[in-house]
Amino acid sequence: MRRRLPSRLPTGRTIAEVRGVSLALGGTPILDGVSLSVRTGEVLALVGPNGAGKSTLLGVLSGDHAPDHGAVFLAGEPLNHWSPVETAMRRSVMLQQATISFPFTVADLVAMGRAPWYATTRADDDERAVQAAFETADITEFRHRVFSSLSGGERARVSLARALAQESQLLLLDEPTAALDLHHQEAVLQLARKSAAGDDAVVVVVHDLNLAAGYADRVAVLSHGKVVADGNPRKVLTAELLSEVYRHPVEVWPHPGSGAPVILPRR
Ligand code: ADP
Numbered sequence: 302m303r304r305r306l307p308s309r310l311p312t313g314r315t316i317a318e319v320r321g322v323s324l325a326l327g328g329t330p331i332l333d334g335v336s337l338s339v340r341t342g343e344v345l346a347l348v349g350p351n352g353a354g355k356s357t358l359l360g361v362l363s364g365d366h367a368p369d370h371g372a373v374f375l376a377g378e379p380l381n382h383w384s385p386v387e388t389a390m391r392r393s394v395m396l397q398q399a400t401i402s403f404p405f406t407v408a409d410l411v412a413m414g415r416a417p418w419y420a421t422t423r424a425d426d427d428e429r430a431v432q433a434a435f436e437t438a439d440i441t442e443f444r445h446r447v448f449s450s451l452s453g454g455e456r457a458r459v460s461l462a463r464a465l466a467q468e469s470q471l472l473l474l475d476e477p478t479a480a481l482d483l484h485h486q487e488a489v490l491q492l493a494r495k496s497a498a499g500d501d502a503v504v505v506v507v508h509d510l511n512l513a514a515g516y517a518d519r520v521a522v523l524s525h526g527k528v529v530a531d532g533n534p535r536k537v538l539t540a541e542l543l544s545e546v547y548r549h550p551v552e553v554w555p556h557p558g559s560g561a562p563v564i565l566p567r568r
């Protein structure tokens with residue numbers, strides 16, 4: 302089978318886009334006319350309440366869900382023009398729940414991230430990419446452990462390492478920080494920034510609005526299947542919008558050092 306290898310896009314280019322996407326699951330509308338574009342060199346944080354449709358939207362961007370209406374583009378072409386392997390060369394996904402029942406070791410799982418490059422010139426990078434992913438995700442010490450024996454936070458870092466080892470230009474991360482301690486939360490967002498500095502595009506679903514405020518170039522707020530705001534964190538993360546979307550009063554203060562918004566629920 303002919304596989305078209307990707308060429309890296311320069312910074313500031315649209316690498317993924319959804320236009321007017323609607324999707325119902327089990328008869329319930331989940332996404333309702335969503336348009337969003339993702340550019341190289343940027344960290345885009347996707348935030349919103351539980352059930353807003355964030356994971357579903359990430360699934361549409363990754364090609365795991367086909368929308369009922371609307372269009373999805375990846376690397377300049379309609380997503381469904383790419384074969385599964387060609388898609389995997391262009392985007393990596395870290396899912397919210399990694400359920401792995403076979404007793405794979407950590408090293409096995411991270412190496413699976415290299416599968417799209419099998420029998421291509423880029424297979425020469427396999428060892429280096431896996432090694433780099435181990436180090437970046439800070440999992441070298443448990444590389445020989447069986448995945449199912451790890452804690453939730455350790456598993457999350459392994460799933461992240463697998464996505465990193467894939468070395469595609471678009472990283473789609475679904476709540477990568479949810480199970481992590483403070484050190485590793487910061488490390489994941491710093492890694493997102495570093496990837497974006499190297500012209501990758503990173504879409505990251507986060508619940509911690511202060512992580513979004515501190516690290517994202519752009520924040521998109523999803524509520525009831527609609528994008529209700531999309532832009533610079535300082536413009537988007539306002540007390541008014543957040544209080545309404547989260548149905549809880551919040552205050553927003555400028556960070557004394559950086560000026561980035563600091564979001565505090567009123568108590
Ligand atoms: P989020 O990631 O923002 O928390 P999701 O995208 O996972 O939200 O889900 C959005 C909504 O869609 C939720 O209310 C969820 O229960 C519902 N949903 C997800 N998958 C299905 C499905 N297969 N059938 C019916 N409803 C679903």
Ligand code: MG
Nearest residue numbers: 355356357397
């Ligand atoms: Mg989710």
